[in-house]
Amino acid sequence: MLLAHGARPKPINAITASLIFGWRALLKIKHVPEQLFDVTAFPIMFTLLFTYMFGGAIAGSTEEYLQYLLPGILAQTVVMITMYTGVAVNNDIRKGVFDRFRSLPVWQPSVLVGALLGDAARYTISSSIVIGLGMILGFKPEGGFIGVFFAVALLLVFSFSLSWIWTSIGFIARSQESLFFLSFVVLFPLTFASNIFVDPETMPSWLEAFVNVNPVTWLVTAMRGLIHGVPDVESIGIVLIISATLVGIFGPITMFLFRNKK
């Protein structure tokens, strides 16, 4: 009486499975809207704080500095919130629901790909807030809507790839506290020791050397080019290569941890 009768439906493919898990992530946003706090508060805080605090000192005027800073703040905001992906995974595995997903006959990485697709929605909200606020403060993207669109698209690709580091760490971390600590240790140097705030040429040579190989620097250079209408093929290419490498390394690590979680 309770059991299903008739033929069993056909198994679904990898893309459908990922989209269904993406839908789950959106449902979670609907039910727990507080989780959008970080994607809204962070960008507003960062944009206002850095524009008005550094603007006068670094570029002579806040409006001029904003043209330089905003693409970087956009990148920083989204890169910072990628760590919440790890927090979400860490939360999920401590509840039993992951066991159920793992015992389903679907393409296994879809659980995580779906979660990351849901995160892409959060990143888009964040990006819109930063750009919107920037425009109010006087930011003028010379690359127009198309330039901004591609810059955000590139940022989403990079963040999606970077998130796989957090999903791996999400499986290993014993607690959320250790996860937060670890992510700050990684994210602070990555975002601050970059060309987001100042031109690396003003830095001591050892720091400049680090900044120049920092993936975030490449990302910000590529985004600035796109936003200001002078796309730089080299940096875009390098960002895409870095992204592919991140997925190539941390994707399999995450899946190994996912399959072998006790």
Place this chain on the structure above:
Amino acid sequence: MNKIPLAIETENITRYFKDVKAVNGISLKIETGGVYGILGPNGAGKTTLIRMLATLLNPTSGSGKVMGYDIVTEKETIRRLVSLTGQFASVDEDLTGLENLLLLAKLLGYSGKNAKKRALELLSGFGLTDAAKRQVKTYSGGMRRRLDIAASIVVRPALIFLDEPTTGLDPRSRNQVWDIIRSLVADGTTVLLTTQYLDEADQLAGKIAVIDHGKVIAEGTPSQLKASVGSNVLRLHINDASEVEKAHHIIAHNMNLDVQTNSDPYLLTIQTENVSAATSLITEITSAGIEISRFSLGQPSLDEVFLALTGKSVEEENVD
């Protein structure tokens, strides 16, 4: 030879976690149909065994087959045939009951319309229609369990693993879950159930394996098991601890019965044949001037089964 494959067959299956032998060489043959119960205390290895059979964990050594398929090399096939209800509710607390079932129905291949139909059908079958649009975190323990089992049968599984489905439930919710399990079996599914309660295994299972320290220490039908333990247990609570010794002596020597002391210093447990044997025993004790504060006659508890099978109580086992 046209033989129906066994639901589960394991050969000396083991799983170690570092030095801990969670499952230490279990060989089982479980036929299809009905409920098979795995009885054991906390930490006996029940969950580890189930997780291996549900393909969530690879064995350290030994082998296992579920519905005739190997649990290591044929995971995908097994996943299409079985479903697992873990010990901790494996539903998403942030979503509503309806969304949880919709999510699973879609993942299992139902189209949008049919997914909704199946989800609503299950919610009504499990008495959750009124709570369909509430987040699961607002559900009671019993409701959560029912949703959890509903989530396991979105498509018809050949075999269902239920890991301690009634642990922590109140008696009413427990009865509801029992009814669900009975109707699943009546509908033709095989259920592998783990439990800490002999009573539960007795109510539901056709056959029971008692496991302890990762090993099977007894296997049989509930009546065989109870027979090996003694079908009735009389528990006597003596009012004065100083008189326990005296009561013990009377029962063991004058009446020649098997009597056991417990971690509770006031309690004596005695295997008795029947009610009249128990009454005469009580008469004997009271006429010796020993005051009995209360007594009960009933089925042996898991602790007493353990005592009979291993000579140790569950508590002593845990100290080891």
